[in-house]
Amino acid sequence: MSQTVLIKIRRKDNPNAAPYWETFELPEKPFANVISCLQDIQKNPVNIGGVRVKPVVWDCNCLEEVCGSCTMVINGKVRQACAALIDPLEKPITLEPMSKFPAVRDLQVDRARMFKDLEQAHAWIDIDGTHDIGEGPAIDQETRHKAYELSQCMTCGCCLESCPQYTLDNNFLGPAVFSQARYFNMHPTGAMHKDKRLEPLMKEGGIANCGNAQNCAAVCPKHIPLTESIAEIGRQTTFHLIKKLFVE
Amino acid sequence: MKTLSKSEIQFLLLKLHSLTGIIPIGLFLVFHLGFNSLRTVGVQQYQFGIDLINNMPYLLWIEVLCIHIPILFHSFMGFYVAYQGKFNVFRYAYPRNWMYTLQRVTGGVVFLFLVYHIGTTLFPKMIEGKHLFEASPFLIGIMNEQMSTWSGRLIYLVGILSATFHFANGLWGFCISWGLLIGKDAQRNAGIAFMFVGLVLALWGVATMAAFALDPVSVEPVFSKGMSL
Numbered sequence: 001m002s003q004t005v006l007i008k009i010r011r012k013d014n015p016n017a018a019p020y021w022e023t024f025e026l027p028e029k030p031f032a033n034v035i036s037c038l039q040d041i042q043k044n045p046v047n048i049g050g051v052r053v054k055p056v057v058w059d060c061n062c063l064e065e066v067c068g069s070c071t072m073v074i075n076g077k078v079r080q081a082c083a084a085l086i087d088p089l090e091k092p093i094t095l096e097p098m099s100k101f102p103a104v105r106d107l108q109v110d111r112a113r114m115f116k117d118l119e120q121a122h123a124w125i126d127i128d129g130t131h132d133i134g135e136g137p138a139i140d141q142e143t144r145h146k147a148y149e150l151s152q153c154m155t156c157g158c159c160l161e162s163c164p165q166y167t168l169d170n171n172f173l174g175p176a177v178f179s180q181a182r183y184f185n186m187h188p189t190g191a192m193h194k195d196k197r198l199e200p201l202m203k204e205g206g207i208a209n210c211g212n213a214q215n216c217a218a219v220c221p222k223h224i225p226l227t228e229s230i231a232e233i234g235r236q237t238t239f240h241l242i243k244k245l246f247v248e
Numbered sequence: 249m250k251t252l253s254k255s256e257i258q259f260l261l262l263k264l265h266s267l268t269g270i271i272p273i274g275l276f277l278v279f280h281l282g283f284n285s286l287r288t289v290g291v292q293q294y295q296f297g298i299d300l301i302n303n304m305p306y307l308l309w310i311e312v313l314c315i316h317i318p319i320l321f322h323s324f325m326g327f328y329v330a331y332q333g334k335f336n337v338f339r340y341a342y343p344r345n346w347m348y349t350l351q352r353v354t355g356g357v358v359f360l361f362l363v364y365h366i367g368t369t370l371f372p373k374m375i376e377g378k379h380l381f382e383a384s385p386f387l388i389g390i391m392n393e394q395m396s397t398w399s400g401r402l403i404y405l406v407g408i409l410s411a412t413f414h415f416a417n418g419l420w421g422f423c424i425s426w427g428l429l430i431g432k433d434a435q436r437n438a439g440i441a442f443m444f445v446g447l448v449l450a451l452w453g454v455a456t457m458a459a460f461a462l463d464p465v466s467v468e469p470v471f472s473k474g475m476s477l
Contacts, residue, residue, distance in 0.1 A: 162336070162339075162340050164333045164335055164349075167332075167334055203255040204258040205255075209332070210425070211329070211333055213345045213348035215336075215344070218340070218344075219340070227424075228432055230424065231424045231427060231429055232427070234424055234427040235428075236427070238427045239427075241263070
C-alpha cells in the first residue's frame with residue numbers, strides 16, 4: 001500500500017482575489033521535494049474533494065537553490081521550494097506565497113521591488129565606458145573570501161519575508177540591498193563610487209530603519225553574514241554622515 | 249546652504265533617536281539609579297545626595313534640556329519606530345527577534361511608568377513648590393509611601409526592569425547602528441556583556457527599592473526655610 005502526502009496550499013486566483021486554502025493528496029514518492037509535488041499537482045490538478053481545479057501556479061527556475069525564484073513559505077517558514085525535501089517536512093505540508101511582495105497568482109509573487117531597490121543603491125561596479133579604463137587593482141585573498149560570501153545573494157527575498165521592519169507598504173530597502181552595497185564597496189574599483197551607494201541608504205527606508213531583529217541572517221539560505229553587512233554599512237554611513245555634517 | 253529633504257530628515261531623526269537613547273537618556277538612567285542607591289547606605293546619605301541635586305545651579309534647565317526633551321523626543325520616535333514594524337516573533341521565534349520585540353514592548357512600558365513616576369514625584373514637587381532643602385524630605389516621604397504597598401513595589405519593579413533591559417539592549421542596537429560592533433561574534437559577545445550591565449543596573453534599582461520598603465524613615469529638611477547658610 002503506497003503512502004500519501006497532504007499538501008495545503010494558500011491560493012489566490014488573481015492579485016485582487018480573496019485567498020483560499022486548497023488541499024491536495026499525492027502519492028508519496030522517494031526523494032520528492034515541494035517542486036516535484038507541485039509538478040504532480042499540475043499533471044493532475046484534482047483536490048482532496050475529488051474536484052478538478054485550476055492547476056496551482058508557482059515560480060521556479062534553477063531547481064538547485066541558486067536562483068531564488070521558487071521562494072515560498074513552507075510550513076510557516078520562508079525557504080526555497082526546490083530544496084525542501086518532502087520526507088523531513090511535518091505533514092500536512094502548508095505552502096503559502098511570500099507575504100511581503102505583491103501577489104500575482106497562487107504561490108507566485110512579484111519581487112520587482114528588490115531589483116528596483118538594488119538599482120537605487122547602485123549595486124554594480126562601473127566598468128569601461130567609451131574608453132578602456134584599464135585593469136582594476138588586485139584584491140587580497142581575505143577580501144576575496146568575504147566578497148565570495150556576499151556574492152552568493154540570489155535576491156530570493158527570504159531575508160525580507162522574515163524581517164519585521166519590511167512590509168508591503170513601506171519603502172525599507174532591507175538587508176539584501178545593504179549587503180550588496182557592502183559587497184560592491186569592498187571591491188577596489190567599486191569603492192570609487194562608494195558615496196553613490198551610501199547616499200541612498202541614508203534616507204527614509206535606509207539603514208536607520210533596521211531594527212536589528214536579525215531574522216535575515218537566521219533564514220538566509222546562503223548563510224550570508226547579513227547582520228555583519230548591516231553593521232558594516234552602519235559604520236560606513238556613520239563616517240559618511242560625520243564627513244557630510246562636520247568636514248565638508 | 250543645501251536644504252535637507254523630508255527623506256533625509258527622517259534618517260537623521262532615526263539616528264538621533266538611537267543617539268539620545270545613550271546620550272543623554274542612558275547616562276541619566278545610570279546616574280539616576282546610581283545616585284538613588286545612596287539610600288542603601290542610609291537615609292542621611294540619600295538625603296545628602298538629593299539635597300546636592302536640588303541645590304544645583306541651573307537645575308531646571310538641565311532637567312528640561314538634558315532629560316525631559318530628550319525623553320519626549322526618544323519616546324515619540326520610539327512609538328513611530330514601533331508602529332512601522334510588524335512583529336513576527338511567533339513565526340520566527342529566534343532569540344534576537346524576541347529581543348527586538350521586547351525592546352519595543354519595554355519602550356512602551358517605560359513610557360507609561362515614566363508618566364506615573366514623574367506624575368507622582370516631580371509633578372507634586374513642582375505643584376507644592378518644594379525646592380532646595382525642602383525637596384528631599386518631601387520626595388523621601390513619597391517614596392516611603394510608594395514602597396509601603398505591593399502595588400507600588402510592583403509598578404516600580406516592572407518600571408526598573410523594563411528600563412534597564414531597554415537600555416542594555418538599546419546599547420547593543422546603538423553599537424550596531426553606529427558601526428561600533430561589526431563581526432558576528434563581536435555582536436554576540438557584546439550582547440551578553442551588555443545584558444550583564446543591564447542586570448547590574450536592575451539589581452541596583454531593586455536594592456534601592458528594598459531599602460525604602462524595609463526601612464521607611466522620614467526626615468526633616470537639613471536647613472529650614474528662612475534659615476541662612
